[in-house]
Amino acid sequence: MRKIIVIINWIARQARPYIKSLFIIFIMSFLLSLCGVGMVIASKELIDFAISGMLNQALISGLFLLGIVLIQVFMKAAVSMLSVRVSETMSNNMRERLFLQLTEVKWTEYNQYHSGDIMTRMTNDIGGIVSGIVEDLPEIITLGSGVCAAFITLLIYDPFLAIFALLLVPVAILLSQFIGKRYMKINIKAKEAESKYRSYLQECIEHMLVLKTFCHEKRSCRRLKELQDEKKRLYLKSNLTSVSAGSMMTGGYWVSYLIVFGWGAMRLAEGTTSFGTFTAFIQLVGQIQQPFMGLAQTLPQMFSMAASAKRVMKFEELSKDDNNNLLDIGIRIRNITFDDVSFEYKEGNPVLRNITTEINQGEIIGLIGASGEGKTTLIHLLMSLYKPNEGSISINHWYKTNISLRSMISYVPQGNTLLSGSISYNLSIGCPDATTDEQITALKEADAWEFVSKLPMGLDTIIGERGHGLSEGQSQRIAIARAFLRKSPILVLDEATSALDVDTEQRVMDSIINLQPRRTCIIITHRPSLLEYCHRIWKINEGKLIEQEKHINEVVASEAI
Ligand SMILES: Nc1ncnc2c1ncn2[C@@H]1O[C@H](COP(=O)(O)OP(=O)(O)OP(=O)(O)O)[C@@H](O)[C@H]1O
Numbered sequence: 036m037r038k039i040i041v042i043i044n045w046i047a048r049q050a051r052p053y054i055k056s057l058f059i060i061f062i063m064s065f066l067l068s069l070c071g072v073g074m075v076i077a078s079k080e081l082i083d084f085a086i087s088g089m090l091n092q093a094l095i096s097g098l099f100l101l102g103i104v105l106i107q108v109f110m111k112a113a114v115s116m117l118s119v120r121v122s123e124t125m126s127n128n129m130r131e132r133l134f135l136q137l138t139e140v141k142w143t144e145y146n147q148y149h150s151g152d153i154m155t156r157m158t159n160d161i162g163g164i165v166s167g168i169v170e171d172l173p174e175i176i177t178l179g180s181g182v183c184a185a186f187i188t189l190l191i192y193d194p195f196l197a198i199f200a201l202l203l204v205p206v207a208i209l210l211s212q213f214i215g216k217r218y219m220k221i222n223i224k225a226k227e228a229e230s231k232y233r234s235y236l237q238e239c240i241e242h243m244l245v246l247k248t249f250c251h252e253k254r255s256c257r258r259l260k261e262l263q264d265e266k267k268r269l270y271l272k273s274n275l276t277s278v279s280a281g282s283m284m285t286g287g288y289w290v291s292y293l294i295v296f297g298w299g300a301m302r303l304a305e306g307t308t309s310f311g312t313f314t315a316f317i318q319l320v321g322q323i324q325q326p327f328m329g330l331a332q333t334l335p336q337m338f339s340m341a342a343s344a345k346r347v348m349k350f351e352e353l354s355k356d357d358n359n360n361l362l363d364i365g366i367r368i369r370n371i372t373f374d375d376v377s378f379e380y381k382e383g384n385p386v387l388r389n390i391t392t393e394i395n396q397g398e399i400i401g402l403i404g405a406s407g408e409g410k411t412t413l414i415h416l417l418m419s420l421y422k423p424n425e426g427s428i429s430i431n432h433w434y435k436t437n438i439s440l441r442s443m444i445s446y447v448p449q450g451n452t453l454l455s456g457s458i459s460y461n462l463s464i465g466c467p468d469a470t471t472d473e474q475i476t477a478l479k480e481a482d483a484w485e486f487v488s489k490l491p492m493g494l495d496t497i498i499g500e501r502g503h504g505l506s507e508g509q510s511q512r513i514a515i516a517r518a519f520l521r522k523s524p525i526l527v528l529d530e531a532t533s534a535l536d537v538d539t540e541q542r543v544m545d546s547i548i549n550l551q552p553r554r555t556c557i558i559i560t561h562r563p564s565l566l567e568y569c570h571r572i573w574k575i576n577e578g579k580l581i582e583q584e585k586h587i588n589e590v591v592a593s594e595a596i
Pocket residue numbers: 146380381386404405406407408409410411412413
């Protein structure tokens with residue numbers, strides 16, 4: 036019960052900013068339900084007046100009925116337009132906020148979620164919550180107020196029938212209690228299955244090349260089908276739960292309807308009721324009982340909304356990256372010190388151990404070590420994506436917790452990290468204010484301008500996901516230009532020239548040495564040729580950092596310092 040209250044509070048918090056619009060929707064929905072009762076009364080009057088030959092009164096009742104119909108048409112249109120407006124604004128804002136929250140989550144925790152799962156929560160689950168608030172809740176209010184209005188009217192016409200019609204209330208409450216819990220459990224499982232299925236689908240689409248070249252298409256289809264079937268099975272199961280509840284309610288409704296019909300027919304035969312009152316009985320009993328059937332259908336949606344809310348709330352529970360206080364980019368970095376830094380992803384499995392070293396301003400460091408030794412991890416620690424388990428990383432021998440060096444670093448990660456869009460757009464990620472001339476200069480420094488200038492659309496050439504349309508080496512050079520554009524004092528290249536030929540790599544490295552202002556640079560590489568440009572070489576071996584002697588051509592770059 037406490038969990039349910041937490042979820043309801045959370046949903047209420049989401050709805051609060053739209054309370055005025057929601058209130059208008061609720062009021063209009065309430066008036067619409069009153070219109071339903073008004074129509075019953077007007078049609079009863081119309082029938083009774085017509086039977087007794089009072090044509091003028093019948094005409095007035097007819098006009099009254101017409102007025103209600105028109106009001107209903109107008110209000111339904113207004114409710115629909117307002118609902119769409121509120122839904123769109125609410126879902127956009129929720130997604131925006133969630134996205135922002137995710138950007139602030141600790142990197143370790145963020146990485147526990149598959150991107151497909153995140154997408155499902157951001158799209159399906161938020162969509163479910165919003166439609167629950169904007170559509171289902173007003174419907175419940177409409178149904179509830181409709182029941183009250185019809186009950187009072189029926190009470191006036193025939194108290195016995197009113198009480199009888201209410202017999203379904205305790206049944207509905209018990210049923211919703213029992214079925215609600217079960218439904219929510221299955222629904223959460225179904226949503227998890229949906230996330231799994233979407234994640235797999237997304238990954239297959241992303242890595243179609245791998246699937247095709249390994250002739251894995253049929254197997255992938257089979258796996259996709261398995262996930263789809265599991266999702267279907269769970270959705271069918273949750274649907275069965277809600278349908279059984281609905282069927283029980285419908286059965287109850289028809290039994291009571293027939294009893295009321297028989298009761299009314301008997302009274303009509305006895306002459307103790309008019310034909311108009313009889314039709315009103317039938318309609319009013321329907322007005323009370325139909326909402327209960329409606330509730331049987333709407334309540335599962337409420338539980339589904341609660342299940343979605345629970346999934347979205349999970350993201351709010353993730354720990355925030357407390358290293359989001361970015362260091363002022365204006366600070367002059369004289370040195371960066373690693374002081375007895377140790378790190379492990381999993382307890383008892385250290386990746387880096389007791390690393391103590393220093394980089395001075397303007398130095399070019401070559402970072403080497405066998406694959407999986409922890410080079411990228413060291414860089415991620417430097418960028419405050421992770422925190423050392425022990426020790427600290429400081430600048431200018433000054434250490435403060437919760438300060439991130441990230442703003443000081445231009446990073447060229449491993450792999451193809453271009454986004455779909457124009458080359459110019461990709462460069463603007465490095466520096467949003469860079470002019471076209473500055474972008475061209477950066478491309479020249481990264482030895483990329485020659486090929487970009489030959490493209491028919493030049494800087495405006497659209498490239499696909501992960502640089503599709505460019506060669507691996509071309510994509511790498513654009514990623515390097517993007518990092519050059521960010522005028523931060525530290526440049527980190529993580530195997531960023533691995534796809535370049537020796538001559539191109541040499542030109543890029545010459546540019547790095549001559550970059551103005553001079554950058555402190557860490558180059559992760561497996562290529563000995565690159566080490567010629569480095570002043571010092573760090574090797575990571577079994578978690579330890581060893582400073583290596585330089586034998587290679589004693590530094591092209593040392594003159595540059
Ligand atoms: N998110 C993670 N969770 C758990 N272990 C991880 C994670 N990322 C990396 N590791 C492990 O940490 C170790 C170091 O990984 P890292 O990527 O830093 O190596 P690397 O030296 O950069 O390798 P490469 O040269 O192949 O790029 C590896 O054994 C890897 O399996």
